[in-house]
Amino acid sequence: MTSPVLEMRNAFKRFPGKLALDGSNFTVSAGRVVGLLGRNGAGKTTLLECALGLREVDIGEVRLLGESPMSLSETARSRVGYVPQQNDLFEWLNAGQMLAFFKAFYTRWNDSKVAALLDRWSIPLHTPIGKLSGGEKQRLSIIRALAHDPDVLVLDEPVASLDPGGRRDFLRELVERTIENETTVVLSTHILSDLERVASDVAIMVAGKIILHQVLDTLTEHTHRVVGPTQLLQEIAFGKMLKRVEDRAGNTTLLLTFGEADQGRIDDFRSKGIRVEAIALEDLFIEISQ
Amino acid sequence: MTTVSPITPATLFSVTTGSGEPIYRQLVAQVRRLVAGGHLAAGDELPSVRETAQVLAVNPMTVSKAYSQLEAAGVLERRRGVGMVVAAQHTRAQTRTERSELLRPTLERAATEATQLEIEAATALTLFEKILKGR
Numbered sequence: 001m002t003s004p005v006l007e008m009r010n011a012f013k014r015f016p017g018k019l020a021l022d023g024s025n026f027t028v029s030a031g032r033v034v035g036l037l038g039r040n041g042a043g044k045t046t047l048l049e050c051a052l053g054l055r056e057v058d059i060g061e062v063r064l065l066g067e068s069p070m071s072l073s074e075t076a077r078s079r080v081g082y083v084p085q086q087n088d089l090f091e092w093l094n095a096g097q098m099l100a101f102f103k104a105f106y107t108r109w110n111d112s113k114v115a116a117l118l119d120r121w122s123i124p125l126h127t128p129i130g131k132l133s134g135g136e137k138q139r140l141s142i143i144r145a146l147a148h149d150p151d152v153l154v155l156d157e158p159v160a161s162l163d164p165g166g167r168r169d170f171l172r173e174l175v176e177r178t179i180e181n182e183t184t185v186v187l188s189t190h191i192l193s194d195l196e197r198v199a200s201d202v203a204i205m206v207a208g209k210i211i212l213h214q215v216l217d218t219l220t221e222h223t224h225r226v227v228g229p230t231q232l233l234q235e236i237a238f239g240k241m242l243k244r245v246e247d248r249a250g251n252t253t254l255l256l257t258f259g260e261a262d263q264g265r266i267d268d269f270r271s272k273g274i275r276v277e278a279i280a281l282e283d284l285f286i287e288i289s290q
Numbered sequence: 291m292t293t294v295s296p297i298t299p300a301t302l303f304s305v306t307t308g309s310g311e312p313i314y315r316q317l318v319a320q321v322r323r324l325v326a327g328g329h330l331a332a333g334d335e336l337p338s339v340r341e342t343a344q345v346l347a348v349n350p351m352t353v354s355k356a357y358s359q360l361e362a363a364g365v366l367e368r369r370r371g372v373g374m375v376v377a378a379q380h381t382r383a384q385t386r387t388e389r390s391e392l393l394r395p396t397l398e399r400a401a402t403e404a405t406q407l408e409i410e411a412a413t414a415l416t417l418f419e420k421i422l423k424g425r
Contacts, residue, residue, distance in 0.1 A: 033349055171347040179340050179350050193307035217312040217355070226420045278310035 003066055004029050005152055006051055011060030013046055016084045020046040022208030023055065028186055030151075033178055035195035036188040039207035039289050040145075044188045045085055047205065048068045048156050050084055051186075065152065080105055081150030083158045087141045091130030095123050095140055099147065106148040121169065134161035143172060146177070148189070153177070159194060165277045167191065171198055192282045202281070207287050212242070219257070220281055223270070224266075226254040227275030238262045241286050253286055299337045299345040313348055315354035319347070319392075325365055325376055326392055328383045336366065336374040 006028040013021035017127060020043045028034050038044045049055040053069030062069055065076040072080075090098045095118065104111045118125065121139045129137060137255055138161045145153065151176075159167045177183045178198075187223070189195055196216070203213040212219075223242065226233065230252040239258030246252045258266070266276050279287075296398040305313050321345055336342075339357065343350035357374050360366040367377045404414045 102346040168347055174346055175343050175347055175350065178345060194309040196313065197305065197346070200349055200351055217314060217352075220310055220312050221315075280308050282308055282309075 009061045011057045013057050024212050030184050031182045032201050033185040033199050034201045035199035036203050041114055042205045043208040079151040079155045081145035083141050083155040085144045085156040094126050096125045108148050110149050114147045153183050153185045186277040223257045223277045225277045226256050299342040302317045305346050312354040321360055327388045330376050332375045332376050332378050332380045338373050355361050362408050
């Protein structure tokens with residue numbers, strides 16, 4: 001087995017007045033497209049920044065492409081692309097100048113790809129970046145991150161200022177990349193419909209910890225909302241319980257993950273009038289991140 | 291002159307997000323229905339994984355997974371140099387019983403909702419009939 005592209009073990013990071021990472025464990029294998037979900041302030045940006053070596057963890061071990069991200073070799077660095085959440089740098093340069101500046105740092109630079117994307121995404125080349133719209137800046141930031149054909153792409157809410165058409169374009173570009181280069185992608189986003197399309201895996205972060213990391217299809221297929229009288233749902237001896245809520249009226253709602261093997265028990269539930277329903281990713285996320 | 295347009299991902303598939311049904315399952319169900327109804331017949335070529343993933347903007351692994359399941363179920367066959375085609379046994383539309391079975395899951399969901407809404411069978415059936423005829 002090849003070593004993971006990214007590995008974070010028991011990582012802690014404290015900022016004044018806030019514990020941003022509280023023992024995070026996060027492993028990403030080559031070729032996966034991982035959607036990182038979490039509410040605002042859950043620690044996603046800190047996690048990504050620590051993974052990339054832009055910040056150092058207080059405690060814990062981090063490996064990016066097998067190396068410590070704080071002392072990443074040139075070779076490893078050239079294989080990584082990053083789209084930060086906010087990019088207010090180089091506002092006095094225009095897009096052409098900014099890209100020429102970055103090109104100088106890389107041995108690999110896909111000029112034809114850059115030209116095609118600049119054209120397709122209608123980025124004004126001669127306007128200072130500071131005068132571009134939020135969406136244009138974001139698209140430019142994506143182009144810059146893709147220009148050296150990275151094997152690992154880390155995107156921190158890359159589509160927050162894009163309209164639906166712009167997001168779809170971006171997703172297509174991402175899909176093309178995963179087809180052609182088997183790029184490994186870690187993508188934090190609040191737009192779950194995008195994530196459902198492109199992610200192979202989902203990681204959910206709550207209060208500085210990754211509390212769930214699973215193959216997306218498995219998660220949505222195997223997780224159900226089970227609703228019924230509390231007395232019938234006291235002891236559940238199968239599957240994995242993600243959440244349990246009892247109400248005053250004597251009903252219990254469970255979020256339960258179980259496989260095909262437990263189908264019989266589900267039929268049994270249903271025969272007793274207990275509701276077993278599929279749950280959409282968005283509902284699932286909201287339920288377990290509360 | 292009429293040209294036979296190739297089957298494109300956009301005419302074949304539609305993806306719904308937020309439903310709780312994984313996208314690969316949606317693709318599987320859509321192909322099954324089109325084959326059962328005779329819209330896709332033996333030898334018809336399916337668009338490639340790559341093209342489908344790009345047009346739908348979905349992860350290519352999702353499309354591969356759908357195609358593999360359809361292959362395992364005997365709906366599709368892998369043909370060298372061509373890709374996926376509808377399997378040879380599907381020369382004509384399936385029987386009415388077989389096709390009805392494919393409609394069952396959707397109707398079961400509708401039945402559950404009708405029960406929750408306290409709508410009696412006769413009312414629900416009238417509504418369904420109206421919807422069918424209205425198309």
